[in-house]
Amino acid sequence: MITNPASKYRPFATVDLPDRQWPSKRITHAPRWCAVDLRDGNQSLIDPMDGERKRRFFDLLIKTGFKEIEVGFPSASQTDYDFVRSLIDGNLIPEDVAIQVLTQSREELIRPTIESLAGAHRAIVHLYNATSEVFRRLVFNQDKAGTIALAVSGTKLIKELTEQHPETIWTYQYSPETFSFTEPEFALEICEAVMDVWQPTPERPIILNLPATVEVATPNVHADQIEWFCRTMTRRDCAIISLHPHNDRGTGIAAAELGLMAGADRVEGCLFGNGERTGNVDIVTMAMNMYTQGVDPELDFSDMRKVVSTVEHCNQIAVHPRHPYAGELVFTAFSGSHQDAIKKGFAARKKQNDAIWEVPYLPIDPADIGCSYEAVIRVNSQSGKGGVAWVLEQDQGLRLPRRFQIAFSRVVQEIADRTKRETTTAVIVEAFRHTYGLDGSGRFSLVDYSVSGVDKSGAPRTFTGRVEVDGQTRSITGQGNGPLSSFVDALNTNFGMHLDIVNYDEHAIGTGSGTQAAAYVECVLPDGKSVFGVGIDVDSGEASMRAVLSAANNADSDMGVAK
Template identity: 60%
Template sequence: MISNPSDKYRPFVPFAREFSERTWPSKRISHPPIWMSTDLRDGNQSLIEPMSVERKLRFFEQLVKIGFKEIEVGFPSASQTDFDFVRKLVDENRIPDDVTIIVLTQSREDLIRRTVESAAGAKKAIVHLYNACAPAFRKIVFNMSQDEVKQIALDGTRLVKEFTNQHPETSWRYEYSPEVFSTTEPEFALDVCNAVTAAWQPTPESKIIFNLPATIEATTPNLYADQIEWMHNNLQQRDCIVLSVHPHNDRGTAVAAAEFAVMAGADRIEGCLFGNGERTGNVDLVTLALNLYTQGIHPGLDFSDIDEVRRCVEYCNQLPVHPRHPYAGDLVFTAFSGSHQDAIKKGFAQRQPNTLWEVPYLPIDPADLGRNYDAVIRVNSQSGKGGVSYLLEQEHGLVLPRRLQIEFSRAIQRVTDETGAEVTAAKVFDIFTEEYLDRDQPWKLIRHRITGNPKAGSGQQFSIEVEVEENGQVRHLVGHGDGAISAFVDALDAGVKIMDYHEHAIGTGTDTRAASYVELRVGDSPTGFGVGIHGDIVTASFLAILGAVNRHAVNAPAEALAE
C-alpha cells in the first residue's frame, strides 16, 4: 500500500452539484420489491466451472419452489449451453404460467435475433439489453462519444421490438440497463433511458424495465440511493416504468445499497442467492428477503427450509456458503460465549407461545427457517466440549462434518451435564462409538451384492441385493438406482432422503479404512447423521445409512411423546 492513496485514488462524486432534494432517509420499506434472480446468468458466468444443464435445471426448479416470479435464465447468444437450456425450458414446458424468464443480450443484430429465438414460444419472456455508458468505458473500452453510445441503445431497442413482434405467441417485455450506471453521469443515464422509453413506447399496463446497476460499487450506499432517487424523480413516463437495481458488492455494502435504493424509489431488485456473482458478488437476495421478514414484512419468498436451499446452491455453484453467512451459515445461531449462551437460554425460558420474538442475540426464530434448536443452538456451558472435534481427529483420524460436530455435541453435553466432570479423549470416543458406530438395531447389515445396468434403457445403472437382519429376522431386499447409495436406499424402502454425504480415508497403506458420514431425513422428521467405518468405502456408506435410520428409530418415539 502506498503512503498517500490520494495520489492514486479519488473519491467518486456522482453529481456535479449537491443533491439536496433527497427524501429517502425518512422512508421505511413497507412491502417487498419485485425479486429477480440472476443466479443462472450473472451468478453462473462468475463460477469457476459454469453450471451444466442438469445443475441449471435443478437451480431453476429451486428458484421456482422458493417463489421467484422473474428468473434470468441465461445469456443464450454467448453460450450454446445457455441457448440449449432456455430451449429446454420452453420446449419441455418447464416454466410455470406465473413465471417470466429473462434472457440477456448485447446490442448487436445477430445476438438479439438469437436471444429472441431462444425464448420464443414461452408464455412470458423479457429481453434484457445492455450497453456500458460510463465515461471510463466510453473512453477506454469503446472509444465512443455519448451520442454513439446512446445510438447503440436505441438501435438495440428497435431490433428487440422488431424481432419480438415476429413471435406474437409470447408475451414480451423489455428491460434496458445502462451498464455501469453507478459511475455514469446521471444526466447522461437519464438522457439514454428517456430516449429508450420514447423508442419502446411502454404503457402503464405493459411497463418497460430500467435496471440501474451498481456494476462496480463505487461509493457509499447513501450516494447510490441519491442516484436512484434522482432518476426516480426525473424519468419521463415514470408510471410506465419498473425501476430496478442490480447492486454488486465491491465495497461490501450491496445489501445496504439495495435497501436504500428501494427507499429511494426502486421497484425491483436483481441479485443472487447468498450473493454469488462477479468479483465480490451480487447483492444477496436471501439476506434482503429475511431482513424484511425480521421486520414483520413477508418477502413473498419461502426460505422455510434454508438448509435445503443452501445445499442446492452449494451443489449447483460448486462453492460453499460461509458458516457465518447471515441466516444460512452453519454457525449463525451458535453461541460460544458464556454470556451469550446465558442470555439466549433465559430468552427461551421466558418465551411464551404466539408472542413477539424477543430472544437475545437471535434476530430470527431458527424454526422459521427449518432449523432445529437442539442441533443448531448451543446455550449451555461449553466446558469439556470445545476440543471434542480436535480430539476425535487427532486421536482417531475422524474428521466430522460441521453439522455432525454440532449434533454430536449434544451427546457430550448430556454427559457433562450429568457428571460435571472433564471428558477425556478416550471418553469422547466411547460416547461417539455408542452414539454412532454401535447402532445396529433394529437394522443390521449382513452382506450385499451390487451389479451394473440392471435394466437396459431405463437410465438406472445399479442393482443391489441386500441381506439384513431386522429385529432378529433375516430379510432379503432388492433395490435399483443410478448409484450404489441410491440403490441401497431404494432397497430399504424406508422413506429415506439423503441430505448430505462426506467420506475420507483413515490411515494409510494396507491398514487404510474408510469413514462415511451421511446426513439423512426419514419422512418429515428432522435430519440426523449416521457414521460408518469399514475397509470398503461402499460398505462404510451403507453402515452409515443404517446407523442414521437406527438412530431415528430409537429417537422417533421420544420425539413423538414430547410433541
Template identity: 60%
Template sequence: MLKQPAQKYQPFPAISLPDRRWPEQRITHAPRWLSTDLRDGNQALAEPMDSARKLQFWDLLLGCGFKEIEVAFPSASQTDFQFVRQLIDENRIPDDVTIQVLTQAREDLILRTFESLRGAKTATVHLYNATAPLFRRLVFGMDKDQIIALATRSTRLIRQLCEENPQTRWQYEYSPETFCFTEPEFALEICEAVADIWQPCAERPMIINLPATVEVNTPNVYADQIEYFCRHFSRRSEVCISVHPHNDRGTGVACAELAVMAGADRVEGCLFGNGERTGNVCLVTLAMNLYSQGVSPDLDFSDMNQVVEVVESCNQLPVHPRHPWAGRLAYTAFSGSHQDAIKKGFDARQPDDRWEMPYLPVDPQDIGCSYEAVIRVNSQSGKSGSAWLIEQNHGLKLPRALQQDFSQHVQQEADSQGKEMTQNALWQLFRSRYGLVPTGHFILQTYRSESQQDGQLRLAATVVTGGGTRQLEGHGNGLLSAAANGISRWLDKPFVIKDYHEHSLGERSDSRSVAYIRCLFQDGTSRWGVGIDSDVARASIQALFNAVG
C-alpha cells in the same frame, strides 16, 4: 499499500440532491425480485453449471417463489442456448413465471437470443450497453451520440422481433451498464431515447435497470442517484425501475435497500450473493431483513438448510458459516453472556407473544433451523449455555447454583480438549459428575419408611455399595433427614443438606421426577447430586447418595 493513496486514487463525486426524500421512507412491502443465479451467478463460476445442476437450481428457485428468473445468456454459449430451449420444449416454465435472457447490443446476438426464446409464453429480453465515461473512452472508443445510437438501434430491432412473434408476451429490459458512475444527465438521456423507441405501456411493459455494476461510493450516493433518476425520468409511471447492486465495497445489501427507499421497484441478485468479483447482492439477506421487520418478502425460505445445500452443490462454492440468516453459525452463541440472555428470553417467552429474543432477531424455527444450533458450548461459554442444552435435550431445569457448578467442570473439560463440546459429551459429563451413571458409590435398591410415635420418620433401605449390599437405617423429621442420618454413619465427613430442588420431567401423572441436592461438608466444600426416578422420594434419596458418594 501506499502511504498516500490519494496520489493514485480519487474519490467518486457525490450527486447534488439537497432535498432528498429517501431517508424518510420505509420499506413496507417486498420489491419485485429477479434471480440472476442462472445467468450472472453462473458466469461467475470457475466451472459453470451443466444442464443437470442448472435444472436443480431452477427447481429450487421455483420452490422459493421466484416469479422472474434470468436463466441464460443464450448467445454466449451453446450450453446456455440449449438450457433455454430445454425449459421451453419440456414445458418446465409455470404460467406465472417469466424467464429473462440477456443480450449485448449486437444484431447477430439479438437474433440468436430470439431464436432461443421461440415458443415461450412469457419472456423478458434484457439489453445492456456500458454508458460511463471510462468505458466510452477506453473500452468502446465511442462518444455519447454513438452510445445512444447503439442502444436505440438495438431496441428498435428488439421491438420489431417482438411484434413479429405475438404468440409470446414480451417484456423489455434496458440496462445502462455502469450506471452508478455514469453522469446522471447522460443516464437519463439514453434511457429516455430507448423508451421513446419502445413506447412502454400495458401491452409493452418495460424495465429500466440501474445497476451498481461496480460499487464506487457509499450506499447513500447510490440512493441519491436512484431518486434523481426517478424524479426526472419522463415515463416513470410507465416503467419498472430495477436495481442490480454488486458488492465490491461490501455494501450491496445496503445499496439495494436504500435504492428501494429511493424509488426502485425491483431488485436483481443471487442467492447468497454469488457473482463476479465480490458478488451480486444477496437476495436471501434482503428477503430475511424484510421478514425480521414483519414484512412478507413473498419468498419462501422455510427450509433454509436445503436452500444452502442445493446452492452449494450447484455453485460448488461454500456458504460462509456466519453468512447472515443462513450460515450454520448464524444463530449460534458461544459467549457466556449471550447464552445467559438467550436462556432468559426463552424462559420468559409465552407461546402467543411477539418475538422478542436477545441476540435472535427471528425465530430460527421459522426457517427450519432447530434450537439445538442456537447455543453451543466451548471454553468461552458460561453457566446458561450448558444449562440450556441440558434442559432442551433432557428436560432438566438446573438450579442456578448447580448451573454455576456444572459450568466450571464444562470449562475445565473444554479447555483440556481445546474444542467445542458436543451435546452428547456435555450430557455424559453431567451424568458422571452428578451420579447419574449407575456405577455410583451408593445405589438405592429398596426403601421403606414409617412414622414413629415421637413424630420422627424411620427409614430402612437396601443400598448397593462398592463392597456389596448394605442395610441402611436412619431417623429424622422427614425422608431426606432420615436418609442423611443413616448415610452419615457410613462416612468420615459430616455434612448438611444445603439446597434441595425437584420438578417433574413431564406433564403426565406417571412422568418421572428429578431431584437436585447440594451437600455442604465440614471443611467448607460442597457437592451436588442428581436423582431421576418415577418415584420422587426415590429420586430424592438417590440424589443425596450421589452428592455424598
C-alpha cells in the same frame, strides 16, 4: 499499499440532492425479484453449470417463489441456448413466471436471442451497453451520441422482432451498464431515448435496470442516484426501476435496501450473493432482512438447509457457516454471556406465550426457516453455565437450578480447556452422568429403604434402609422431620458424614406414562463447601433419595467417611 492513496485514487462525486426524501422512507412491501443465478451467477463460476445443475437450480427458484428468472445469455453460449429451449419445449415454466435473457446491442446477437424464446408464454429481453465515461473512452472509443445510437438501434430491432411473435407476453429491459459511475444526466438521457423507441405504457411498462456494475460509493450515494433518476425522468409511471447492485465495497445489500427506499421497484440478485468479483446482491439475506421487520418478502425460505444444499451443489461453492440466516453457525452461540441471554429469552417466551419474537441475539426464530433449536447453543472453552444448562435441558430434559449450573459448568470448562475443542452434547451428558453417579460409578448406591412415622403428629420420621458402599451392603437408620432429613441423618450417623441440605428442587421430565421425576439437592459441608446431587426415577420420592446419595458420592474424601 501506498502511504498517500489520494495520489492514486479519488473520491466518488456525490449527487446534488439537498432535499432527498429516501432517509425517512421505510420498506413496507416486497419488490419485484429477479434471480440472475443462472446467468450472472453462472458466468462467475470456475466451472459453469451444466444442464442438470441449471435445471435443479431453476426448479429451486420456482419453488422459492421467483416470478422473474434470468436463465442465460443464449447468443453467447450454446449451452445457454439449449437450456432456454429445454425449458420452453419441455413446458417447464409456470405461466405466471417470466424467463429473462441477456443480449448485447448487436444484431447478430439479438436475432438468435429472440429465436431462443420462441413459444415462451412470458419473456423479458434484457439489452445492455456500458454508458460511463471511462468505458466510453477506454473500452469503446465512443462518444455520447454513439453510445445512445447503439442502445436505440438494439431497442428498435428487439421491438421489430418481438412484434412478430404476439403469442408471447414480452417485456423489454434496458440496462445502462456501469450506471453507478455514469454521469446521472447522461444515464437519464440514454434511458429516455430508449423509452422513445419502445413507447412503454403504464399497462406495458419498460424495465430500466440501473446497475451498480461496480460498487464505487457508499450506499447513501447510490440511493441519491436512484432518487434523482426517479424524480427527474419523464413517464415514471411507464417504467419499472430495477436495481442490480454488486458488492465490491461490501455494501451491496445496504445499497439495494436504500435504493428501494429511494423509489426503485425491483431487485436483481443471486441467492447467497454469488457473482463476479465480490458478487451480486444477496437476495436471501435481503429478503430475510425484510422478514425480520414484519414484511412478507414473497419468497419462501422455510427449508433453508435444502436451499443451501441445492445452491452448494449447483454452484460448487460452499455457503459460509457465518452467512446471515443461512450459515450452519448463525444461530449458534458459544459465548457464555450470549448463551445465558438466549436461554433466558426462551424461558420468558415459554411463560408469556407472546406471538412477538423477542429472544436476545436471535433476530429470527430459527424454526421459521426449518432450523431446529438443538444447535442454538454449543459449548466450548468460551461458554458458561447457561450453555451447559441449555444442552442438558434440550437433550436430557434436565432443568438444573442456577447454583447447580455453576458447579457443573466448571466440570465442562475443565474438559473444554483440556481438549481445546468444542465439547459435544454426548461428552457433556457423559460427564454429567459420571459426575453425579447416574452411570453407577459412585461409591454409594441405594438398595432399598422405608420411612416410618408418616402421620401428622409431628413425631420424627425414621429412615431404615440398606446402602451398598465399596461393594458391601450395610443397613442404616436415621431420624428427621421428613424422608430426606432422616436419610441424611442415617448417612451422617452411619458413615461419619456431615451433610446438610440447603436447597432442593424437582421437576417432571416428559409427559404421560413415560414421565420421570428429576430431583436436585445442594448440601453444605462443615467447611462451607457445597456438593450437589441429582436423582432421576419414575417415582419422585425415589428420585429425591437418589439425589441425596448422589451428593454423598460427590462429597470430598476429606469428609472422613467411614469405610
